[in-house]
Amino acid sequence: MNIADGGLTDQKFRSAIQPMISQWEQFKTAIFAELRMIRHEFQVKIAMKSGKQLILKETEIPPFKTIASPTSKDWIARLKEEKEKLEYLRFNCHEQIIFKEVQPDLKNSRIYNCKSEFLLGNETKRVFFQIRLPLRYPYECPIADNYGFRHFIQPAGDHQNACLGKIKERWAKDGSMGIAHFLLMLSYYTALALFTKNLY
Numbered sequence: 001m002n003i004a005d006g007g008l009t010d011q012k013f014r015s016a017i018q019p020m021i022s023q024w025e026q027f028k029t030a031i032f033a034e035l036r037m038i039r040h041e042f043q044v045k046i047a048m049k050s051g052k053q054l055i056l057k058e059t060e061i062p063p064f065k066t067i068a069s070p071t072s073k074d075w076i077a078r079l080k081e082e083k084e085k086l087e088y089l090r091f092n093c094h095e096q097i098i099f100k101e102v103q104p105d106l107k108n109s110r111i112y113n114c115k116s117e118f119l120l121g122n123e124t125k126r127v128f129f130q131i132r133l134p135l136r137y138p139y140e141c142p143i144a145d146n147y148g149f150r151h152f153i154q155p156a157g158d159h160q161n162a163c164l165g166k167i168k169e170r171w172a173k174d175g176s177m178g179i180a181h182f183l184l185m186l187s188y189y190t191a192l193a194l195f196t197k198n199l200y
Helices: 003-050 075-092 165-170 179-195
Strands: 099-104 111-120 123-132 143-145 153-156 159-162
Touching (some): 075 099, 099 179, 111 179, 123 179, 143 179, 159 179, 165 179
Antiparallel strands (some): 099 111, 111 123, 123 143, 153 159
């Protein structure tokens, strides 16, 4: 067998095991998602029984240093930090989020186009939606436009938005939170909306 034959064999081996690797990644993602859902459900039940406030760990993401609204001269600097925080979320909190794509809109800096992907029963559910930033952002919480489950929604024209309930109260009004924090909160919302009876 010459070197070329060895390279061909190696390529065949990689091609053969690639489906197994892909299946393992899907299985691992499903396990982590299921564990998240169970953990969140227990958190809600404990909070409801004890009468204590539900504590969510959105503060795992560092607070923003640039506090600027869309009308501020520092908005470009804020957008740069938004990108950095999203990268931080992707690399450090990947087991807690269900969002595969988060891209800024090319025409509007107050809109982010998102794709959510998670297991619901035995099926993978994919949802495309937008995060819209209000003019008073970051002092006001963003809006998950065209995203929502069961009756935890609020009408918005011809579609619906996620109604976060008391989860929204976790938003820091000093401007230190951003899109990455909101996505983590939205992950909690999704788990609670799909697997519990009440967000309150």
